[in-house]
Amino acid sequence: MARIIAGVTSSHVPAIGAAIDLKKTEEPYWKRVFSGFEKSKEWMANAKPDVVIAVYNDHASAFSVELIPTFALGCAAEFPPADEGWGPRPVPVVKGHPELASHIAQSVILDEFDLTIVNKMEVDHGLTVPLNLMFGSPPEWPCRVIPLAVNVVMYPPPTGHRCYMLGRAIRKAVNSYPEDLRVVVMGTGGMSHQISGPRAGLIKSKFDKAYLDGLTKDPKELTRISHVEFMREAGAEGIEMVMWLIMRGALDDKVKEVYRFYTVPASNTAVGHIILENLEPKTKSRRPASLRGGATRKRAAAHGIRQVAVRSKQ
Numbered sequence: 001m002a003r004i005i006a007g008v009t010s011s012h013v014p015a016i017g018a019a020i021d022l023k024k025t026e027e028p029y030w031k032r033v034f035s036g037f038e039k040s041k042e043w044m045a046n047a048k049p050d051v052v053i054a055v056y057n058d059h060a061s062a063f064s065v066e067l068i069p070t071f072a073l074g075c076a077a078e079f080p081p082a083d084e085g086w087g088p089r090p091v092p093v094v095k096g097h098p099e100l101a102s103h104i105a106q107s108v109i110l111d112e113f114d115l116t117i118v119n120k121m122e123v124d125h126g127l128t129v130p131l132n133l134m135f136g137s138p139p140e141w142p143c144r145v146i147p148l149a150v151n152v153v154m155y156p157p158p159t160g161h162r163c164y165m166l167g168r169a170i171r172k173a174v175n176s177y178p179e180d181l182r183v184v185v186m187g188t189g190g191m192s193h194q195i196s197g198p199r200a201g202l203i204k205s206k207f208d209k210a211y212l213d214g215l216t217k218d219p220k221e222l223t224r225i226s227h228v229e230f231m232r233e234a235g236a237e238g239i240e241m242v243m244w245l246i247m248r249g250a251l252d253d254k255v256k257e258v259y260r261f262y263t264v265p266a267s268n269t270a271v272g273h274i275i276l277e278n279l280e281p282k283t284k285s286r287r288p289a290s291l292r293g294g295a296t297r298k299r300a301a302a303h304g305i306r307q308v309a310v311r312s313k314q
């Protein structure tokens with residue numbers, strides 16, 4: 001059976017991609033950002049997922065004001081990098097997983113989430129920058145990637161609660177896929193930032209750090225944050241953080257936070273990143289009941305035998 005092993009969130013600032021492509025990662029300004037992802041790359045290399053479900057938003061590359069799907073699932077075999085105005089990024093073509101993606105589409109739509117199915121799509125920095133941050137710059141991406149594009153560009157974006165519940169539906173879908181696959185869900189975008197208007201350059205570290213705390217400990221509380229509150233507290237583009245709740249909804253209620261990184265700024269954005277692991281599923285004892293301690297204790301009590309606990313020396 002397929003299983004979601006972990007969730008990752010990461011900002012997807014386009015300037016991070018430009019720094020990689022123009023080989024500026026060792027410059028002091030950028031080294032501060034990239035050094036925060038060294039441990040993450042190690043973690044990902046050890047996690048070895050078969051599939052990443054990458055929740056991101058398209059920035060008028062694949063879609064435009066002519067077509068605004070709220071949730072669009074990439075079911076194609078390949079997703080080439082988009083030309084965002086200065087040529088496609090020099091990154092590998094993203095290889096999809098059409099079978100799992102189609103299974104997710106069926107399961108989630110029958111669970112009454114009306115996804116748009118996308119069989120041809122180019123992907124922009126919203127997806128490729130987080131892949132770079134987690135995998136580096138290999139000649140080929142080391143696993144399959146299923147893009148899930150969320151509209152957070154044109155009003156109205158989905159609510160945080162809707163995103164969280166979609167994550168729940170995705171978890172159910174993955175858990176019912178028969179092939180043994182290790183799946184990581186990535187939520188991208190954020191953290192606080194605003195790129196235009198009188199508040200351009202706004203960053204709210206206090207809000208961001210509280211959001212990271214909530215993501216680990218109390219994600220349901222985060223689902224109550226309204227669009228207006230996101231805009232007020234995290235800037236107009238801070239609304240991207242609703243996408244992180246799809247990732248969190250796809251995980252178990254209790255998770256283990258294994259890594260966190262936060263720095264400001266990268267370009268005009270707060271960079272936030274967290275890795276949450278699902279706890280290992282508990283395996284039931286396969287020993288017959290008669291051999292388990294409980295039964296032994298009951299039998300001993302029935303015969304009036306007092307059991308003495310023996311502590312092993314370790």
Ligand SMILES: [Fe+2]
Binds near residue numbers: 126190
């Ligand atoms: Fe973005």
